[in-house]
Amino acid sequence: MAEPSRLRGWLTAWRVLILALVAVLIVLGVTLVVIAISDAEETKEGTERINALASSDNACVECHRRVTPGIVQQYGYSTMAAADVKCENCHEVRQDYAGAVEHEGTYVLNSPTTAMCETCHTTEVRQYYASRHGIPAYAAMVGLEGLTEDELAKYDAIPEAQVKPNAERNALYALEGPAVTRFACEGCHNIGRPAADGSIGQCQKCHLRHEFSLEQARKPETCNACHIGPDHPQWEIYVESPHGIAYHTGGERWNWDAEPGTLTVEDFPAATCAVCHISGFGATSTTHDVGDRLTWYLFQPISVRRPTWEDNMDRMQNVCSECHNTNFIEDLYTDGDVLVGAINAWVEESDSIIQPLKDAGLMTAEPFDEPIDFTYFNLWHHWGRTAKFGAWMQGPDYTQWHGAYEMLHDLAELRETADAKLAEAEDEAGQ
Ligand code: HEC
Ligand code: HEC
Ligand code: HEC
Ligand code: HEC
Ligand code: HEC
Ligand code: HEC
Ligand code: HEC
Ligand code: HEC
Structure with missing residues (x-):
């Protein structure tokens, strides 16, 4: 009689054990799923980056991990560190190298060229x-x-x-x-x-050290460091352009790390400064010559054509035509050229207004020492340029209210000042 009840006891114990095991397995499974989901989220936010220098025993790295941890941390996440480019590759030089300083038994450049x-x-x-x-x-x-x-x-x-x-x-x-x-x-x-x-220049102006990240260089904020303000408001113009709006409202979904030279509308559904001026896009290849796609010298008081402007135009238009049709772009170029002519004419007019003052010795030879110098300068340097940039990069407020309107205002002021000075001089001569 005792046998079956003992058996039943065993069976109950087994059942409890199996149930407990199943419960543990379920909990484990759920935990794993939760971990997997949170991993995926981390990937989306790019937080699972790999630090290539985490276990490096390079002498510069080992010491600088203590001295300047920020630099080692940033460089660790760069694609160059992953490709085994070392601190020494950029910093270490021969003793007799121009600018070399002695450092920890070797010679380095503080600022790699x-x-x-x-x-x-x-x-x-x-x-x-x-x-x-x-x-x-x-x-x-x-x-x-x-x-x-x-x-x-x-x-x-x-x-x-x-x-x-x-x-x-x-x-x-x-x-x-x-x-x-x-x-x-x-x-x-x-x-x-x-x-x-x-050697010339500072690549680090666009490739912030020590991450040298493509995403950062490609984002328009990088150019914003310099291409901003009343005389070259390319950033402000971009912000109000349809391309800038697309960037600001959807840019976080664009493929910022795409392999250079292969960028398509899949990666960038609208244009950025880099897409139009630097990146390889469609039939146009990547360039670090930012003049390579431009037809005018827009920064000049009176704009003239660039040496190889027709080839340059083809390269830029090939970028546009990945997203726009040919007529749309050609019409814009025709109208843009006409606008450049109109702005040139206003600047020429400002020259003709002050020329009589110069001829009559009524302006000092010194630059920027009397108000009329500033008015004359602002007219082309701020407003004339801005009107042109606004037209070519889709910023109507800049072409109008920070451009053409200000030019008209300054022209009126120049005329009045010039007339007054000439009249005053005549009066004095008459006395
Ligand atoms: C034993 C420690 C040590 C080692 C090894 C070392 N450094 Fe340094 N390094 C320092 C210290 C300390 C400073 C000064 C930091 C400060 O002033 O904040 C420095 C400064 C520098 C500077 C900036 C100098 C300046 O004046 O602007 C550079 C560049 C540099 N190190 C590069 C290197 C490179 C490249 C290597 C490997 C070849 C290296 N260091 C190896 C400790 C070290
Ligand atoms: C010893 C060789 C070497 C030196 C020196 C060097 N680089 Fe690089 N760089 C590389 C390699 C290799 C890669 C490719 C990494 C990859 O695509 O995986 C690279 C990639 C890059 C990238 C692209 C990053 C990316 O994510 O694709 C930039 C930007 C860059 N380097 C800038 C610089 C600048 C600026 C300097 C000088 C201050 C410099 N490099 C010096 C070898 C070097
Ligand atoms: C791809 C080239 C490159 C590599 C690799 C590189 N650096 Fe630099 N480093 C630079 C540039 C460019 C500057 C900035 C110079 C400037 O702006 O004047 C700089 C500046 C520095 C400075 C001085 C400026 C500051 O902010 O204190 C230190 C220190 C330094 N690097 C340490 C290192 C160390 C340590 C490593 C390796 C972990 C390293 N660098 C790897 C290019 C490089
Ligand atoms: C005006 C800003 C700017 C300056 C200055 C600049 N770069 Fe770049 N660079 C970029 C941009 C933007 C890209 C990304 C191009 C793209 O979208 O494919 C890039 C990409 C690169 C790449 C990756 C290119 C490829 O095809 O794999 C390298 C390498 C590089 N730059 C090196 C340099 C060096 C070296 C210098 C200095 C001589 C320099 N850059 C100066 C903006 C700049
Ligand atoms: C550190 C400042 C600085 C940064 C950052 C910078 N630029 Fe420039 N850029 C200049 C200066 C200065 C000039 C004018 C050079 C001259 O004509 O004397 C210029 C000129 C240009 C020109 C006209 C070139 C020509 O042939 O007339 C273009 C286009 C341009 N930059 C695009 C860019 C783009 C795109 C970026 C961002 C990826 C950028 N720049 C980042 C300073 C900068
Ligand atoms: C905020 C950055 C910035 C500052 C500060 C700045 N510039 Fe510029 N400058 C630029 C940019 C960007 C351009 C290019 C405009 C273009 O190509 O449309 C430029 C263009 C020029 C040009 C026309 C290009 C050429 O080669 O003839 C001259 C001249 C010039 N700057 C001189 C100066 C002088 C002098 C100062 C100081 C009194 C100065 N700039 C301050 C960014 C700056
Ligand atoms: C949709 C494409 C596009 C975008 C986006 C764009 N540009 Fe431009 N940019 C142009 C065109 C087109 C011109 C005039 C070209 C010509 O002269 O034929 C121009 C002209 C310029 C010039 C004037 C050069 C001169 O002759 O004085 C500079 C500087 C410049 N762009 C910088 C920038 C910067 C910085 C940004 C981002 C804030 C930007 N661009 C965004 C297409 C673009
Ligand atoms: C990667 C795609 C892409 C490229 C390259 C591109 N654009 Fe655009 N562009 C767009 C998008 C998206 C819009 C917004 C469409 C809308 O307004 O509905 C737009 C709008 C425009 C507009 C309309 C402005 C308005 O107020 O309606 C003009 C003009 C324009 N682009 C000119 C250019 C020029 C010029 C180039 C080449 C220098 C260029 N685009 C390159 C995507 C692009």
Whole structure:
């Protein structure tokens, strides 16, 4: 009699055990699913990045992990660190290298130059040197007289540098002096600054160190560091353009890390600064020569055509035509050209208004020492340029209220001032 009841006891014990096991398995399963979901979420937000230097025993890394943890952390997440590019590849140089400083038993550059990047990125450096982001950007500030013979030769070798900065614009640099310009002009124009080793420019102006992230370089905020403000409001114009609206309302879904040279509308459904001016898109290949797709020198007081403007136009229009039809783009170019002509005419008019004052010696030879100098300068440098940029990059408020309207206002002011000065001079001559 005792046998069956003992058996039943065993069976009950087994049943409880199995039930408990099943319960444990269910809980485990649910936990795993929850973990998997939260992993997926992390991926979406890009938080599961791999730090390539996490267990590195490189001497620079080991010590700098303590001294400057931020730098090691950032560099660890870069694709260059993943590709085994070392701190030494950019920083370490021979003892006799221009700018070398002794450091922990070797010699380093505190600020790696484009010559260091060039050892691996020859194409990008060559294109950059051929662009106005190279030496012309520096010359725009210090003037041609601020360049060495060698730098001048480099400047002259750039087709896009055919237009040389005029003396009047350098005048501001001299007038304000180094105490100010170190934090003003230089903050932007050092993008073309020569280094001690003779190489030119600072790639890190767009590729923030030490992540050197493609996503960051591709986002328009990168250009916003310099292409902003009353004289070149490309950022503000972009923000109000349909392309900028698309970026600001849906950009977080775009494929910012797409392989360079292969970008399509799948990755970028609307244009960014980089898509139009730098990225390989459709039939147009990637370039670090930002003048390569432009037809006019829009920054000039009176705009003229670029040396190879027709080829440049093809490259830009090939980008547009990935998203727009040919007629739409060609019409825009025709109308844009007409607008450039109209703005040129207003600037020419401002010249003709002040010419009699110059002829009669009624303006000082010094730049920026009397109000009329500023009115004349603002007219083309701020409003004329802005009107042109607004038209080409879809910013109607800039073409109208920060452009054409301001030009008309300044023209009226110039006329009145000129007439008054001439009348005053006549009165004095008559007495
Ligand atoms: C034993 C520790 C140690 C090692 C090894 C080391 N560094 Fe440093 N490094 C330092 C310290 C300390 C500083 C100064 C940090 C500060 O002032 O905040 C420094 C500064 C620097 C600077 C900036 C210098 C400046 O004046 O702006 C660079 C660049 C640099 N290190 C690169 C390297 C590279 C590249 C290596 C490997 C070849 C390396 N370091 C190896 C400790 C080290
Ligand atoms: C791909 C090139 C490159 C690599 C690789 C690289 N750096 Fe740099 N590093 C730069 C550039 C560019 C600068 C900025 C110079 C400037 O703006 O003046 C810089 C600046 C620095 C500075 C001084 C500026 C500061 O913010 O203190 C230190 C220190 C430094 N790097 C350490 C390192 C260390 C450590 C590693 C390796 C973990 C490393 N770098 C790897 C390019 C590089
Ligand atoms: C020793 C060779 C070497 C040097 C020096 C070097 N790089 Fe690189 N760089 C690479 C390699 C390799 C890659 C490719 C990484 C990849 O695509 O996986 C790369 C990729 C890049 C990228 C693209 C990043 C991406 O996510 O695709 C940028 C931007 C870049 N480098 C900038 C620079 C700059 C700026 C300098 C100089 C300050 C520099 N590099 C110096 C080898 C180098
Ligand atoms: C906020 C950044 C920034 C500052 C500050 C700045 N510039 Fe510029 N500058 C630019 C940009 C961007 C352009 C290009 C505009 C274009 O191409 O449409 C430019 C264009 C120019 C040009 C015309 C291009 C050429 O090569 O002739 C000159 C000249 C110039 N700047 C001189 C100066 C001087 C001098 C200062 C200081 C008094 C200064 N800039 C301050 C960003 C800046
Ligand atoms: C005006 C901003 C700007 C400057 C300055 C700049 N870059 Fe770039 N760079 C970009 C952008 C934007 C991209 C991404 C292009 C794309 O969308 O494919 C890029 C991409 C790259 C890549 C990856 C290209 C590829 O096809 O794999 C390398 C390498 C690179 N840059 C190196 C450099 C070097 C070296 C310098 C200095 C000589 C430099 N960059 C200066 C904006 C800049
Ligand atoms: C650190 C400042 C700086 C940054 C960042 C910068 N630029 Fe520039 N850019 C300049 C200056 C200065 C000039 C004017 C150079 C000159 O003509 O003298 C210029 C000129 C240009 C031009 C006109 C070139 C020509 O041939 O006239 C284009 C287009 C341009 N930049 C696009 C870009 C784009 C796109 C980005 C962002 C990916 C960018 N820039 C980032 C400073 C900058
Ligand atoms: C939809 C494409 C597109 C976008 C987006 C775009 N641009 Fe442009 N950009 C153009 C065109 C087209 C021109 C005029 C080209 C010409 O001269 O033929 C131009 C002109 C310029 C110039 C004037 C160069 C000169 O001659 O003075 C600069 C600088 C510039 N763009 C920078 C930028 C920056 C910075 C951004 C982002 C904030 C940007 N662009 C966004 C298409 C674009
Ligand atoms: C990657 C796709 C893409 C590229 C490349 C592109 N655009 Fe666009 N563009 C768009 C989108 C999306 C809109 C918004 C459509 C709308 O307004 O409904 C737009 C709108 C426009 C508009 C309409 C403005 C308005 O107020 O209605 C103009 C003009 C324009 N783009 C010009 C250009 C030019 C010029 C280029 C080349 C320099 C260019 N686009 C390149 C996607 C693109």
